[in-house]
Amino acid sequence: xxxxxxxxxxxxxxxxxxxxxxxxxxxxxxxxxxxxxxxxxxxxxxxxxxxxxxxxxxxxxxxxxxxxxxxxxxxxxxxxxxxxxxxxxxxxxxxxxxxxxxxxxxxx
Numbered sequence: 627x628x629x630x631x632x633x634x635x636x637x638x639x640x641x642x643x644x645x646x647x648x649x650x651x652x653x654x655x656x657x658x659x660x661x662x663x664x665x666x667x668x669x670x671x672x673x674x675x676x677x678x679x680x681x682x683x684x685x686x687x688x689x690x691x692x693x694x695x696x697x698x699x700x701x702x703x704x705x706x707x708x709x710x711x712x713x714x715x716x717x718x719x720x721x722x723x724x725x726x727x728x729x730x731x732x733x734x
Contacts, residue, residue: 629725636722643711643718650708655701665694 655661672678672686 629728629730632725633722636718636725639718640715640722643715647708647711647715650704653700653704654708655697658698658701661694661697665690 668690669687672683672690675683678686
């Protein structure tokens with residue numbers, strides 16, 4: 627009975643950690659070069675505009691840079707959390723294997 631409880635807890639932990647990893651995939655900055663290129667293109671388009679003055683251009687460019695830095699920071703934190711969740715999943719799989727291979731009753 628205790629063996630089944632441990633197996634169920636391991637499976638629940640694996641499912642929750644796996645859900646967390648999949649759920650946080652949107653926060654990762656996987657195509658970072660593409661996103662950097664898109665930000666550079668936005669900055670270039672702002673510099674080419676003639677309907678706004680230099681001060682407003684600087685403010686808009688700084689907003690783009692700040693947003694890009696924030697997305698990088700969020701992606702870094704998300705990656706760290708996902709690495710920890712994957713470590714938990716691996717440890718739970720090891721525990722699951724050890725528990726499932728234990729004999730039911732030890733013969734003395």
